[in-house]
Amino acid sequence: MKKNIVMLFATVSLLPLNVLAQATDQSSSLEVSNQTIAMQRDLLAKNTQGKGFGPQSPRDIDSMAGQNSRAFNAAPAYTEMNLCNIHFHKNAEHKGGEFTRYAGNGDGKGHRSGYMFNGYLSSAELTQPDYQQTAASLAPGETIEVHYVYTTAQVKPGPTLGSCLSPAIKNPQLRVETQVFIVVNDVNALDFTTLAKHELRNGKHQALNIPTNTGQPVQYAGSMTGPSYNEKGSPFQATWSVRPKVAKVNAQSIDKWFNNNVFNEDHAHAVRNLVTNPDLLSKIVQ
Numbered sequence: 001m002k003k004n005i006v007m008l009f010a011t012v013s014l015l016p017l018n019v020l021a022q023a024t025d026q027s028s029s030l031e032v033s034n035q036t037i038a039m040q041r042d043l044l045a046k047n048t049q050g051k052g053f054g055p056q057s058p059r060d061i062d063s064m065a066g067q068n069s070r071a072f073n074a075a076p077a078y079t080e081m082n083l084c085n086i087h088f089h090k091n092a093e094h095k096g097g098e099f100t101r102y103a104g105n106g107d108g109k110g111h112r113s114g115y116m117f118n119g120y121l122s123s124a125e126l127t128q129p130d131y132q133q134t135a136a137s138l139a140p141g142e143t144i145e146v147h148y149v150y151t152t153a154q155v156k157p158g159p160t161l162g163s164c165l166s167p168a169i170k171n172p173q174l175r176v177e178t179q180v181f182i183v184v185n186d187v188n189a190l191d192f193t194t195l196a197k198h199e200l201r202n203g204k205h206q207a208l209n210i211p212t213n214t215g216q217p218v219q220y221a222g223s224m225t226g227p228s229y230n231e232k233g234s235p236f237q238a239t240w241s242v243r244p245k246v247a248k249v250n251a252q253s254i255d256k257w258f259n260n261n262v263f264n265e266d267h268a269h270a271v272r273n274l275v276t277n278p279d280l281l282s283k284i285v286q
Contacts, residue, residue, distance in 0.1 A: 032108040037273060040108065043231040045277050053233035055282035056275045057222030061096035061242050066281030072221040075175040075239035081150035083157050083205040084164035086196050086261075090138070090268035091116055092145040092180045093225055097215065097244025099143060099180050110227030110270025116143040117182040117246050125184040129251050136267040137255055140185040143246070144254075144268055146195070148177040148207045157198055157205055159264040161224060161236070174224070174238040179211055181249040189248040192257045217241035221282040225272040233280070 048056075054070040075081065091114030092099040099115045106113030126140045138144065152173040153166035164174060181190070190211075198207045219241045223234035258266045275281060 030107065031112070032105045034105065036108050037105050040230045040273060041276065044229075044233070044273075044275075044280070047231060048233040048280060051233070053235070053280065054223060054237050055221045056229075056234060056277075056280040057225050057238070057240060058093035058095070058272060059220070059222065059275050059281055061094055061218040061220070061244065061284075062100075063096075064284040064286070065278060066220075066283040067278040068280055068282050072237055072282070073173070074219070074221065075150070075173040076152065078148070078150045078175050078177050078241075079201075079204070079206065081152055081173070081175055081204065082155055083148060083198050083207050084151045084153070084155050085149040085157065085159070085161065086146065086198075086207065086263055087149075087265050088144045088146040088181075088268055089114065089271050091143050091271055093271045093274075094145065094178065094180075094242050095274055096218070096242070097180075098246045099145075103143075108230075110230070110272060113273070114143075114145075114271035115274075117180070119182075119246070121182065121184060125186050125189075125248070127185045129185050131252055131255070134255070136258060138183045138251055138268060140183055140251055142183045143180060144183065144249075145178060145180050145271075148179075148210055150175040150177065155205075157262055159262075163263075174236065176224075176238050176240050177207070177210055177217075178240060178242040179214060180243070180246045182246050183251045183254065184248045185251055186248065187250055187252075189250040190253075192249050192253040194253075195249065196257055196261065211243065211247050214243040214245040214247055216286075217243050218284060218286070220284045227270045227272050230273050 055068040091103045095115045101116040101118045103114050103116050151164040153169045195209050222240045224236035
């Protein structure tokens with residue numbers, strides 16, 4: 001019986017990232033109406049009202065307001081936790097800082113939605129690369145939000161949220177260190193294989209090259225994300241640290257990482273609708 005419970009929990013835990021694992025190019029080219037997004041937000045409110053859900057993500061990091069008071073202890077610093085997963089989303093899930101330009105409603109399932117870099121790039125940075133591209137390749141000018149997921153469980157880095165859980169600890173604390181990047185055609189920009197490099201440091205699995213020059217991270221209490229939670233609450237509590245400034249990353253280096261990483265990542269994931277309901281947001285205290 002206990003084995004079945006553990007297996008069930010692990011299966012459910014895989015849902016947020018597995019649902020995201022639908023390649024963006026497989027979605028419909030049609031954009032849903034504002035009414036569809038409003039309906040999804042209404043359903044999210046109805047399906048969480050009075051049920052005890054904690055604060056949700058993603059959110060506008062420039063707004064400190066929130067009314068969700070569910071008791072929630074912040075996770076330790078990521079240097080005291082184990083890196084368990086790295087993945088990223090096409091367009092930023094969060095809004096704020098240097099990524100406030102709305103990409104559109106998309107297909108209602110997280111494709112072609114989210115937020116984009118609101119600054120400017122040179123014509124050279126936007127030039128189409130001349131290397132062999134695939135359906136998963138990202139074009140110069142596109143925005144991505146990278147999630148470095150950490151856990152208090154004793155685990156190794158691996159695929160999906162399931163890698164953040166352990167049979168020894170069924171309710172580990174989770175932390176998501178977040179960096180938004182703008183993809184450019186520039187070999188002198190940051191290399192994603194370097195950004196995602198990780199190893200053991202002082203007995204903890206660590207990402208070695210999370211940018212430290214992109215502003216003071218906004219830390220808040222939230223949840224794991226993904227478009228499967230557009231109309232229902234996410235039950236996975238997480239402490240978020242979202243950096244407000246973007247960094248530039250070389251487009252070709254992302255393809256190189258797709259071809260060889262322990263997380264089995266081979267494309268950018270879809271995004272969850274921005275959570276705007278005050279009852280589902282924590283108050284940010286900086």
